[in-house]
Structures are given as structure tokens and as C-alpha cells.
Amino acid sequence: MRREGGLFGDLDWLVVFLYFILVTLGWFNIFASVYDPVQEQSIFDLTLESGKQLLWIGTSVILITVILLLDFRIYESFAPILYFVMVLLLAGVLVFGREVNGAKAWFEIGAFRLQPAEFTKLATALFMARYVSTNHVKLTDFSTQVKVLLMIIIPIGLIQLQPDTGSSMVFAALLIPLYREGFPAIYLILGISIAVLFILTLLLPQQYIFIGIGTLTLLAILFQEKTRKRIFATLIMTIVVSGFVLGTDYFLNEVLKEYQRKRIEAIFRPELVDPQAEGWNLEQSKIAIGSGGFSGKGFLEGTQTKFGYVPEQSTDFIFSTLAEEHGWLGSAVMIFLFIALILRIVFIAERQKSKFARFYGYAVAGIIFFHFTINIAMTIGLFPVVGIPLPFFSYGGSSLWSFTIMLFVLLKIDMHRAQVLSRS
Template sequence: MRESDIHINRVDWIAVSIYFLLVTIGWFNIYAAVYDSQVEKSIFDFSINSGKQLVWIGTAIALITLIMVADFRFFENLSLIIYGIFLILLILTPFIGKEVNGQILSIGFGDFRIQPGEFAKFATALALAKVMERPTFDLSKGKFQAIAFGVLMLPVLLILLQPDTGTAMVYFSLLLMFYREGLPQWYYMLGIGFVAITLLALGIENNLYLAIAILGLMGILIFLGKKSWQRIIAFSLIGIGLIAYIYSIDFVVSKLPEHQQNRIMVLFNPDIDPLGVGWNVTQSKIAIGSGGLLGKGYLEGTQTKFDFVPEQHTDFIFCTLGEEFGWVGSLIVIGLFTGLLYRLVVMAERQKNRFSRIYGYCVISILLFHFMINIAMTIGLFPVVGIPLPFFSYGGSSLWSFTVLLFIFIKFDSSRASQLGRIN
């Protein structure tokens, strides 16, 4: 039997099927989000978003075909070159890109434009897999931590210059892969602690109370432990540092663009401006809640039909699903995403070499982050940061980048028998 036949037989058709189900359901929901009963254009009409999305779906299938017929070694051997190309595109974006709403995210010619920040996700995943594939690469050691974090942070810093905080945040999801590969747990404990302190500092109106609580906690830790000048000095410095940090948060937030400041305000006080900065989230929650158990029916959503939710075909596509298909429809789609993620974990753990496993966990991390944050945005549990729902939201760059990200891993998985004997 030829090697190509073996690869076809080893394709994980469960993951492929879930992908096409999500893309198809997403396409129908994009049509619902732009449907106008007064005009009643066909879902195939190229003048509306559903027709344009169909073109993106067709080209995504072409990308899938190219990936699956290519040699799996192609992506591994050129991983650092691909990474370098997208770093260059990220550098060029602020200079040659198109500005939309104060952000310069896309480059291209005429109507054909791509967002390098979206495609740099799979490039960064490939680069991390490449630099970390050696058996001697140990994330418990500082030298290797510096290398891994360096590869991760380069695109993050370049994306922040655009500025695109939402996309930059996605890259930190790769810390989940770092955990799988042995990054010490204290990094995550420290990170969770800083996140908690940041949320408290943003949510508490008077930071003096938080500062007093931190001083009290440090005092308790000093009192309960062994008395020594070193301990007293260490915990005192930690307390002073934390207090300085919480008071610096207001300064940092004040330097953010106004729309990002508003999104943070709405998270902690959803009713602060329901007709202004809180409009999107308020209307999204109304749309989802009004769907009830079974929904209002396809193309029957009133919140959707009368354009109450801005950007409903992109970042807020999930509320279309919730309104028209209700709790049951939402649960089915969440189940599909969960099933895909579970399948990817199974695939990652059965890889025959470290490169493929690391890349697989990068895919899992990115998809999980997008899935969780996008839905959390639509129900008001997270600030609106412009993160699309994978395979669902409208847009060529989004669909293409997620498709390439996923199917490179599916290609690696289908070729795992050919990887026997390589370095693990």
C-alpha cells in the first residue's frame, strides 16, 4: 500500500467531520445575522456576507487539499522560515496596512486583505514546536524558558503596536502547551495571583482597601513563619511591590484607547451605560435569553432581524444561534466544540514525536481560548476584545487561519506512522 493511502486511512475523520459541521452551521448563522425579510436575498448571493463566506469556505477547502497532499516534513522543515515571514508582515502592517476604527490590522490590495496577526498564530505554533522538539529542551530551566518566551512574545509585541489587544491575548493561551511540556507550576500560580489582584483592583472603587488587605496578608505570613530579618524584608518588599502594582493599574488603563477603557468599565458595571458602551453586551444577552429552550426558529430572531446587536455576523455570531435555536441549539454547538477539543487532545497524545505533540497542544490552546472567550464576551463575562468564534464568525482571515492551524495538525496526525524512528 502506498504511503499516501496509509495517510488517507489514518486521517481523523471525526475531527474533520466536526470541522465541516461547525463551518456549515456557522455559514447558516451568518446568513441569519444579515437576513432582511424585506429583501430576501438568497444565501448564495455574493453581495451579502453569507455569499462572501461561501467563497471563503471554498478557498478553505482548497487550502485543506494543499495541506493534505503536501509532505508533512514541509511544515516542520520550513517552520522557522514561515514564522519569520509573518514577523516581517507584522512589522510592515502598521506602515502599509489599512486603518479601521483606530487599528491597523490588515494588509493587501483592494478588497483582498488578510490579517497577519491571525495567520501568525499557526506560524508561532510551528516555531515553538520546532525550537522545543529536542529531547534536551527542558522548560524547567531558565535558558530554555527564555527561548520559548522569546518566540512567543515577538508576535505579541508586534501585534500590540497595531494595536490589537484581543489578538495579542490569544497568544498567551499557548501557556497551556507550556504547562503540558513542563513549565514549573509556580509560573501559573503567580499568573493567577496577578490576574486576581488586577481584577480586584479594577473592580474595587477604592484601592486603599485592597492595599490594607495586602499589608494584612503579608503581616500574617510574617507572623506565622519563622521569624527572621530576611523573611520580614522579603514579605515587606512583596507587599510594597503589590501595592505599587495595584496603584499603577489605573495609570495603565488610562493610557488604553477609549473603547478598550469602556469595555473594562462595562465588565464590572454592565448597567453603567446601557445605551452606549454597554449596548452590544446588553443586546447580546437579551438575544440569547429570548431564545429560551428551543429558540424562535431559523430567520425568526427579532434581535437579529432588526440589527439590535452590532457586529453580529462576526464577534457576536453566537447570540444569533442562541436566539434562533435556543438553549438546545447552543448546547449542541458547544458540544461540537468540546468534542473537537477532546478529539484533538486524543490526537496530540498519540503523536510519535515531540514536534507534532507540541504543535497539537498549540492548536488546542488557541481554539479553546477563542471558544471560551468569544462565548464569555457574548454573555457579559469577559470584556469585548474582538475575538471571533472559530469556524463560525464571518471573515476570510479568520476562517483560513483556523483551517490552516487545524489541518496542519490533522496532516501530522495522519502521517504519524511515517514519523516512527524519528527523535521523540
């Protein structure tokens, strides 16, 4: 066992540095998104979102200190309890929560608001890591596959009842550590195939889709082993895929809420959407990003930002503020910082000696990666608009706290990796 170099001597300071750089840049961009040039405003003004975010940053530093001082074994030991508590809170928020923007997702006590879904990602990652790291558990067993998928599906179902599609989608990131530990690839292939087919049905006329399905079916029958069982399986698959294509319109019009359908159509069928109504957020975001050019208009100089053209400017669409004021160059720097952070987290995950720590590390990397990519893709028109914050940038205490706790729990576990016997 190696000797630790002081209280925080084995802390990964590169991740700490990247964290504080991203949080600081996020804080300045929140101020830029709410700044009114007519009034003399300070970034420290507690009536502004930037001032309130500074309070969340200060409390995050306290959380970091507590996390690093606690025994690292506590996070694995209490993972099941934390998971079930968060599931109860997700159920409770449906009854006692406050509705904001059509979603009943927050507990409100005075001026304090807490979103359980943000912390449930952390709890689910820890719980799954503990379960998967148990000696008798094998991800190749079907019963185990069902159990780990249920751990993800339960919070997704409760979050969708709020409804909060963005938060529920992020739980798909927990498939990344599962595949790292040997989860069958067929589930990933199936999921990607369904997503691609869904997009194709939105982009192409149905007759073209059916011509393609028929051609692939014919080729499969001609070139595969011509046994009755294989031909029957091919025909069944063709029927299932055809039914999926026929059911797409029903899903859009009858299952999804109208605003959800409009957001999907804004990306894939823009001719059906009113740019002055449902397509407004996305259109204004793209204008703001495009107007930034190479180096941007300068800090606090963004016109789209200052005149309130982009809704949810300090939260979901914070990237448009950065891109308008700092251009392609500033956006590239921010993207580089996120990629560096994610790669470093993967590196940390790979050097762990326990399966629990490795699984959790990949879960943290996956969750940050999903938030980062979906948020930016959403603001530039490559993904439907869903309420999902940009880590460390978007305004909000629940988001900042959850990412802070998630990241520094990993760093705390990593500090003691030499004390953990390998169970990989």
C-alpha cells in the same frame, strides 16, 4: 512501520466531521445574521456575507487538499522561515495596511483582505514546537524560558501596535503546550495572581484590598520560618502588590485607550458606563441571547438580529445570533461540538511519538479553546469586549483559513505518526 490505508486512510475522520459540521453551522448563522426579511435573499447571494463566506469555505477545501498532499515533514522544516515571514508581515501591515475599526491590521488588494495576525498564531506554534523539540533544549533552563517567551512577546508587541488586543491575547494559549512539556508553573501562578488582583481592584474599594494585603502579610510573618531573609522577602512582596493596586487606576486612565477602558468598565464597573453608548454592544448582545429562551425563536426569526440592534453581528457577536434563534438548546449543541473537537485534538496530541507533533497539537487545542471561550464570555458579559472571532462561525476569510490550515496541518502530521521516531 505500519502500512497506510490509502491516500487519506489514516486521516482522523472524526475531526474532519466536526470541522465540516461547525463550518456549515457557522455559514447558516452568518446568513441569519445578515438576512433581511423585507427582501427575498438567498444564502448563496455573493453580495451578502454568507455568499462571500461560501467562497472562503470553497477555497478552504482547496487548502485542505494541498495540506494533505504535501510532505508532512515540510511543516517542521520551514517553521522558522514561516515565523520570520509572518513577523515581517506584522511589521509591514503597520505601514502598508488598511485601517478598519481603528486597527491597522489588514492588507487589502482590491476586494481581497488578509489579516496577518491570524496566520502568525499558526507560524508561532510551529516555530515554538520545532525549538522545544530540539534535543538540547530544556524548559527548566532560564535562558530557554526567555527565548520561548520572546517568541510569543514579539508578535504580541507588533499586534498591539495595530492595535488589536483580542488577537494579541490569544497568544497566551501557547503557554498551554509549554506547561505540557515542563515549563515551570510559577509563571502560570504569577499570571493568574496578577489577573485576580487586577479584577479585585476593579470590584472592591482600595481600602478593603489593603486590609486584605495587610492581613495576609501579618499571617505570613507569624506562621512562616522567622528568618530575616524570609521576612524581608515578604515585606518586599507586600510593597510590590500594594504598588500594583495603587497603579491600577493609572493604568486604566493613562495607559489604556479610552475605548479599552470603557470596555473593561462595562463588565466590572457598569455604573460608570453609558448603556446607550459604550455599553450598547454588550447590552444588546445579552438581550438577544436571553430572548432565545430554551429552544429559540427559529431560524431567520431573531428580532434583535433582523433589526440590527447588535453591532458586529456576523463577526464578533455571531454567538448572539445562534442563541437568539436556537436558544439554550442550540447553544448547548454548539458548545458540545467545540468541546468534542478540542478533546479530540488533545487526544491526537497525546498519541504523537514526537515532541514537535505533541507540542503543536496542544497549541492548536489551546488556540481554539481561547477563541471559543473568550468570544462566548465576551458576548454574555463575562469578559470585556475584544475583537476575537468564534472559530468556524464568525464571518471572515483570514479567520477561517487560519483555523483550517492550523487544524489540517495537525491532521497531516498525525497521519504519519508511525513514521516518526520518538523524541519525547
